[in-house]
Amino acid sequence: MNYYDMFGVKIRTKLDFSDFLYPSMTKSYDFEIVHENVFAEDILKSSEILYRRFIYGEAIPFEEFFKVDGKYYLLRWLSQYNFFIDPEKRLLSIDGKLDGEFFCIFFSRILSFLLYLKGYSQLHGSAVRYQDKTVCFIGKSGSGKSTSASLCVKNGGKIITDDIIAFHPKDHKLRSGLPSLRLFSSSPLVKMAKQSFDEVDKLRVDFSNGLHYTETSAINAFFFLEVNDEKGLSFNRLKGNETMLHLISNVYGKYFLKNVFSEFLHTKNVPIFSRFSNEIPMFKVYRHSNTKPDELFELIHTLVSNLD
Incomplete structure (x- = not known):
């Protein structure tokens, strides 16, 4: 067994x-x-x-x-x-x-x-340990979550979790997830990995060889990513009701919450997200569809470096 x-x-x-x-x-x-x-x-x-x-x-x-x-x-x-x-x-x-x-x-x-x-609350995104801070990248598929996480790892960080960000029901801190990132085969980070595994449209790339952060950690910042050709590469800090709206709209497994765990949203997610809204900095980060990954990372690096 x-x-x-x-x-x-x-x-x-x-x-x-x-x-x-x-x-x-x-x-x-x-x-x-x-x-x-x-x-x-x-x-x-x-x-x-x-x-x-x-x-x-x-x-x-x-x-x-x-x-x-x-x-x-x-x-x-x-x-x-x-x-x-x-x-x-x-x-x-x-x-x-x-x-x-x-x-x-x-x-x-x-x-x-x-x-x-x-009893775990969950968000759809990737989390990394970068510059001694735990940061989460949240957003829809294609918004750049895994790309941002991989660039942090490439520049000295470690992956905590990818796809599912789960908060422990007692202390609301992050426990490390699978020691892998879901990347396209063209990603330069694939070459840094110990091995990779086919998973339909992407590779699940293994980073258990020293590139996975396994300690429990509290979150230092949320970055909500969005592709927006009108706004280009820019950001703004979320305030007030914007924070709760972005957290609730990015819960993982919305069908589960709506049809199976209908009470979970109010008994677990809302209290935890309310706490996060008051305590953790949250940023909306936009990028153009043609923004180069290194340009996106430079902006994220600057924001992380200036966190309190």
């Missing part, structure tokens, strides 16, 4: 996740993961559809989430992968080929779901 750690959440499994996760130092676990054929059509007879989302450009274009018998959960992805979650037994059963598509959905939606079950 193998034991691993993800954001402080411990799992045990017979599967080999050593290429992606750090081994846990204890035999205790929060979830057990098994690989078996768990899906049968009769499961759907006792289930309630929580949401169905069509995915543009896919041959079998949907993601489905069910609640089974009022206490279990079933996630179906592209009709090829099934994830059955039993919260009482702390059991996750997975059905499907363990390929790049599987790892892409597992280390995003499934990991996020497990974190929500454990």
Whole structure:
């Protein structure tokens, strides 16, 4: 049996996740993961559809989430992968080929779901340790989150987490995530990594060889990134209601929050985000679609250097 750690959440499994996760130092676990054929059509007879989302450009274009018998959960992805979650037994059963598509959905939606079950608030972004400060890059896909994080690493920083930024439910600090960044193969940082793994449209690039920050840390700044050809390369510091709006609009797994964890937004996210709004500097950073990565990094470097 193998034991691993993800954001402080411990799992045990017979599967080999050593290429992606750090081994846990204890035999205790929060979830057990098994690989078996768990899906049968009769499961759907006792289930309630929580949401169905069509995915543009896919041959079998949907993601489905069910609640089974009022206490279990079933996630179906592209009709090829099934994830059955039993919260009482702390059991996750997975059905499907363990390929790049599987790892892409597992280390995003499934990991996020497990974190929500454990009470973690989450944002969609990347976090790095740079100049002895913990900074988070938040934004939509394509806004430059991973690029900004990789440039910080290239210039002496370390990656904390990518894609999912999870806040511990007790102290609201960051626990390090997967020791990797999701990058395009053309990124110059790919050459610095120990190894990389195919994950559909990107490479999951391993930085566990000294480039991953594993300590618990408090956040020093949020940078909300946006591509805007009218504003070009510029920034402004967010104030007042702008801070809460940007945090809430960038929560990770909005479908989970809306359809599965509907009370979580008010009981967990709003109090934590309210605290962040009052205590942590937040900046909106714009860039032109043709802005060079080094130009974006120069602006970010200046902002980080001037943090209190």
